[in-house]
Amino acid sequence: xxxxxxxxxxxxxWMINAAPNEATMGLVYKIYFFHMPSAWMFMVAAITSGIASxxxxxxxxxxxxxxxxxxxELAVLFGAFTLVSGPLWARKAWGVWWVWDARLTSSLMLFxxxxxxxxxxxxxxxxxxxxxAGMALFGMANVPFIYVSVNYWxxxxxxxxxVPTLPVEMGIPLWYCVTAFxxxxxVLLRMRTRLEHQRVRVEALYLLEDEx
Amino acid sequence: MMRAFFxxxxxxxxxxxxxxxxxxxxLSTTLFFAVTVVLMFSFGLVVDGRPLNDVAAAILWVAIAxxxxxxxxxxxxxxxxxxxxxxxxxxPADRPALYVGKLAGILxxxxxxxxxxxxxxxxxxxxxxxVNSGYLIALLAGGTLGFxxxxxLFAAMLVRARSRDVLLPIMLYxxxxxxxxxxxxxxxxxxxxxxxxxxxxxxxxxxxxxDVVFVTLALWTFDPVMTD
Amino acid sequence: MxxxxxxxxxxxxSRHYGRRKALSQVTFTGGAGDIIGLLGPNGxxxxxxxxxxxxxxSPSRGRVEYGARTATExxxxxxxxxxxxxxxxFLYPELTARENLVFFGQLxxxxxxxxxxxxxxxxxxxxxxxxxxxxxxxRGMRQRVALERALLHGPRLLLxxxxxxxxxxxxTETLVNRLRECQASGAIVILATHDLDIVDGVLSQAVFLxxxxxxxxxxxxxxxRQRYREAMTR
Numbered sequence: 001x002x003x004x005x006x007x008x009x010x011x012x013x014w015m016i017n018a019a020p021n022e023a024t025m026g027l028v029y030k031i032y033f034f035h036m037p038s039a040w041m042f043m044v045a046a047i048t049s050g051i052a053s054x055x056x057x058x059x060x061x062x063x064x065x066x067x068x069x070x071x072x073e074l075a076v077l078f079g080a081f082t083l084v085s086g087p088l089w090a091r092k093a094w095g096v097w098w099v100w101d102a103r104l105t106s107s108l109m110l111f112x113x114x115x116x117x118x119x120x121x122x123x124x125x126x127x128x129x130x131x132x133a134g135m136a137l138f139g140m141a142n143v144p145f146i147y148v149s150v151n152y153w154x155x156x157x158x159x160x161x162x163v164p165t166l167p168v169e170m171g172i173p174l175w176y177c178v179t180a181f182x183x184x185x186x187v188l189l190r191m192r193t194r195l196e197h198q199r200v201r202v203e204a205l206y207l208l209e210d211e212x
Numbered sequence: 213m214m215r216a217f218f219x220x221x222x223x224x225x226x227x228x229x230x231x232x233x234x235x236x237x238x239l240s241t242t243l244f245f246a247v248t249v250v251l252m253f254s255f256g257l258v259v260d261g262r263p264l265n266d267v268a269a270a271i272l273w274v275a276i277a278x279x280x281x282x283x284x285x286x287x288x289x290x291x292x293x294x295x296x297x298x299x300x301x302x303x304p305a306d307r308p309a310l311y312v313g314k315l316a317g318i319l320x321x322x323x324x325x326x327x328x329x330x331x332x333x334x335x336x337x338x339x340x341x342x343v344n345s346g347y348l349i350a351l352l353a354g355g356t357l358g359f360x361x362x363x364x365l366f367a368a369m370l371v372r373a374r375s376r377d378v379l380l381p382i383m384l385y386x387x388x389x390x391x392x393x394x395x396x397x398x399x400x401x402x403x404x405x406x407x408x409x410x411x412x413x414x415x416x417x418x419x420x421x422x423d424v425v426f427v428t429l430a431l432w433t434f435d436p437v438m439t440d
Numbered sequence: 441m442x443x444x445x446x447x448x449x450x451x452x453x454s455r456h457y458g459r460r461k462a463l464s465q466v467t468f469t470g471g472a473g474d475i476i477g478l479l480g481p482n483g484x485x486x487x488x489x490x491x492x493x494x495x496x497x498s499p500s501r502g503r504v505e506y507g508a509r510t511a512t513e514x515x516x517x518x519x520x521x522x523x524x525x526x527x528x529x530f531l532y533p534e535l536t537a538r539e540n541l542v543f544f545g546q547l548x549x550x551x552x553x554x555x556x557x558x559x560x561x562x563x564x565x566x567x568x569x570x571x572x573x574x575x576x577x578x579r580g581m582r583q584r585v586a587l588e589r590a591l592l593h594g595p596r597l598l599l600x601x602x603x604x605x606x607x608x609x610x611x612t613e614t615l616v617n618r619l620r621e622c623q624a625s626g627a628i629v630i631l632a633t634h635d636l637d638i639v640d641g642v643l644s645q646a647v648f649l650x651x652x653x654x655x656x657x658x659x660x661x662x663x664x665r666q667r668y669r670e671a672m673t674r
Contacts, residue, residue, distance in 0.1 A: 057436045060436075113386045116379075120379055120382075120383060123375050123379065124373040124375075126458070127440045130440065131437060133437070134365065134369055135383055137433065138426070142387055145390035146390055148418065149389070149394055150393065152397075153397055203459050207459070220549075223543065223546045227543050230534075230535065230539065231532060234534050294528045296531070298530065299530035300547070302519055302522070302524055304519040305547055439495075439498065
């Protein structure tokens, strides 16, 4: 799976290169092949973290904490990709680095929530796994509210269409990139979760060793 | 069952009020802090003696959020002082009822703060607070409840955590962005020369929805996060 | 009462925070009328164990049985049978002695919370200072109120964290006598302390803890202080 993801990423530049340039945006619109899959994975990661946290909190599955933490870190990672590539796009499309576009702003807010989640996990001290789980769960529940509120807040100003309608020769590379990012997400999630689970096991062994 | 629940919540509220009435510590400091925040922001946002657009609504809600954070932190610091939060958790009472009790106490406190804050903002920025005051009260109630519902849970969770003073705002502010947007936009719509009631109504509805979802979630999560 | 029990069993209980272990494989049992001492230096895990016994903390491994059931099986009602006196006393300094007792009595859902609070104040010898704020009390007086607070609901299991710290001779004697009363009424008393001389002769059982670990109990017969020294140097 790691190989497949790596292979797809290696081929991605060709695929993207093969796509025709968009009329008004020229070459720069190809950021979109990177931006949109990141944003999707950002959402998937946030939801994964929230669901895993709920399982940890309510069903008391200790292993779910590892999934929640891994997905939380990936949410920050893909969120950062999204938030870096978004302004790059905005610079070309609208001439400014940052616009208070509904999606960009709500992404920023969700990103902030998961950065706070990681800060809590790191600096919260003992018991921060439970606290973090509560935080991630609330973060997930907050997604629709953030989206609706930011969206409606923005409709007081002229709304610019972000998503160009894609012809087929652009659509294929786009879906190719989405698949590659999904694979990358799954690979990273599994690796990071395994690492976290192994860390827990090493600690358990360490404690056991200490006792005998 | 329900009666026992509200009885416990009421006992906790009454205890918190008794303590607060005697010391007035949290109310007076929070209130003064809120006034300070209003003035600080005014210096930045009033240009040539005239406030920028919608500034009154923005300053009002920023002041509510800041002083709310202060009140939350202080309230739970008080429960931490003699480890009394642990004593509350030791009681066989319904844990969510303890949450509701703490929540109600802080809400009452913030209601008093807002009772001073809103007229102050109205005075300083010539905001029409008495026109459509029903809408304004609904916005304030819905927004404060949403903010405090999330804040009470987080502050209670953080009692055991290290660096809780800084973690509370870090966690609370991003989480309550919808409340802030709804509060500010709704209030701004009311403060316009011709108030836009439809817009205010939309934000009141969103706040109501937010409150229902997050109070429910907090009631669910309070017990599992408080046992370690 | 269905949640009642007359025996407590700590079976192989461990608790760790990440890689730091606060408690490691502690095992002992106690029955009605026992006074069990948890003895050891600071950081030995005494408070952690008391918190686990109070159901505020769950053990990483092992279990605590209240009668035949663990805390999770018994549910929230079990907390109504446990009384705890924490090191920080669990009192609101801004409230009067009476208000503190009434508040906790009502929180525990007791009938006649006010009458019980009065009786408790009399027992603590503080009936005439009932309306004074706890913040104005001496350590010994606070301790007495706090102990009565923990005993207000007639708990089966009484947990005390360093109850003798900062007490003068007279207060200490009062406390010991009160513990003996609890013992006679069939409570299980578990106390963490390092005041060995005071509890010598009071304890029916001693659990020696060092670095979270239970250290082997030397043969009884000699004084507690000597047994403690032997246990710690092993």
